[in-house]
Amino acid sequence: MSNPWRGNTPAGVWSTLGPYFCMMPLDFVRRTVEQFCPAGGAVVDPFMGRGSTNFAARTTGRSSLGCDRSPLAWVYASTKCDPEPNPLRLLDRLADLESGVRAEDAEAETEFQSWAWSPRVLAFLRSARRNLDWQASRTDRTLMALILVYLHGKLGYSLGNQIGGSRATAPEYSCRWWADRGMTPPTLDPIDYMTGRIARWYAYGIPSGPPADIRLGLAEEVLPDPTGDTRRFDLLLTSPPYLGVTNYRQDNWIRLWMLGDDPLPHPSDTTQKYGDKPAYIAMLREVFERSARLMRPGAIIYVRTDSRPWTRDVTAALLADIWPSRAMVWRAEIPERSQTTRLNAKTIPMPGETDFLISNNAGSVDGFEPVPQSAIDAGANAISQV
Numbered sequence: 001m002s003n004p005w006r007g008n009t010p011a012g013v014w015s016t017l018g019p020y021f022c023m024m025p026l027d028f029v030r031r032t033v034e035q036f037c038p039a040g041g042a043v044v045d046p047f048m049g050r051g052s053t054n055f056a057a058r059t060t061g062r063s064s065l066g067c068d069r070s071p072l073a074w075v076y077a078s079t080k081c082d083p084e085p086n087p088l089r090l091l092d093r094l095a096d097l098e099s100g101v102r103a104e105d106a107e108a109e110t111e112f113q114s115w116a117w118s119p120r121v122l123a124f125l126r127s128a129r130r131n132l133d134w135q136a137s138r139t140d141r142t143l144m145a146l147i148l149v150y151l152h153g154k155l156g157y158s159l160g161n162q163i164g165g166s167r168a169t170a171p172e173y174s175c176r177w178w179a180d181r182g183m184t185p186p187t188l189d190p191i192d193y194m195t196g197r198i199a200r201w202y203a204y205g206i207p208s209g210p211p212a213d214i215r216l217g218l219a220e221e222v223l224p225d226p227t228g229d230t231r232r233f234d235l236l237l238t239s240p241p242y243l244g245v246t247n248y249r250q251d252n253w254i255r256l257w258m259l260g261d262d263p264l265p266h267p268s269d270t271t272q273k274y275g276d277k278p279a280y281i282a283m284l285r286e287v288f289e290r291s292a293r294l295m296r297p298g299a300i301i302y303v304r305t306d307s308r309p310w311t312r313d314v315t316a317a318l319l320a321d322i323w324p325s326r327a328m329v330w331r332a333e334i335p336e337r338s339q340t341t342r343l344n345a346k347t348i349p350m351p352g353e354t355d356f357l358i359s360n361n362a363g364s365v366d367g368f369e370p371v372p373q374s375a376i377d378a379g380a381n382a383i384s385q386v
Helices: 009-014 025-036 052-059 073-082 085-100 111-116 117-129 140-150 171-181 190-201 253-258 277-294 307-322 373-385
Strands: 043-047 064-069 211-215 233-238 295-306 328-334 337-340 347-350 353-358
Touching: 009 052, 009 190, 025 233, 025 295, 043 052, 043 140, 043 347, 052 064, 052 073, 052 211, 052 328, 064 073, 064 140, 073 140, 073 211, 073 353, 085 117, 085 140, 111 140, 111 171, 111 353, 117 140, 117 190, 117 253, 140 253, 277 307, 307 373
Parallel strands: 043 064, 043 233, 064 211, 233 295
Antiparallel strands: 295 353, 328 353, 337 347
């Protein structure tokens, strides 16, 4: 039987939507969903990122709910799970965007824009930014998602000049890098370019399965109220943001500009780097507590966090406090790794990762060991000291 997660299949194509740092690769998510959620069951992911959990659930016959505070994550996850079914509607909207270009759209607002995109491409992007109603229209959201995929990346494989596809570098650095190498943005017809890319995405169909409920906002604010929502979930599968590792807004500032943010990043904004320990603990506690009230009796809890002792142990203490009567095991999934950008070949160290599993049969799962009480105590002590 062929693997439906790779190659020229709906799942293989749409699962790749959205370049980003992937804490939970899709193959791992699919295996976890199939192993720990019954067929026809329901999965919740309060930190969904680009929606791998929701996509895996949908394409394996499970319903799901996911949420994220980032509009970029919401656009990718929503489109990954529920793209516009008729590509002709996307082509009609491309024509609308072309006719909606204004003369001033070709004028760069910043030096970065003049180096990153040709005037014709910039005019198209600014028309798309102004005219696509990506929050209310599935058609516009799908087209915006595909534009975002090709907004920046390897030269010749995107709408712009050479830059990393996953992580946006600082504008000053990018401009110097391009100037030193004499690299100018490619001259291309953005309508023709996107028409060809749309044809590729739709060549093999679209995903199908139970619907995914994708919500934009902080999990502690947009998760359902269990007193008014009768849905209950069989599996909580999530990977919270890691303390002080990635500034999600800074790393995505170019694509966030397309969604209405400012044309330059704000280096001083660390709200999405999660560097404040008391706020981080409070967030995790509230999200896990709200999630716990949505779970069926005996539901499985699967949480991936980083392996630095503080984060790992604090997570262990919180999970033990919220599910005190259930067995909890853990394992080191990825001991170390790094991410390299295409623009400057800079290696970014990433922490190793630890998986926590809470289940009625947790002790029988291969590769997992009981969480030692010393780790839980260390986490409780760390919480008391912040």
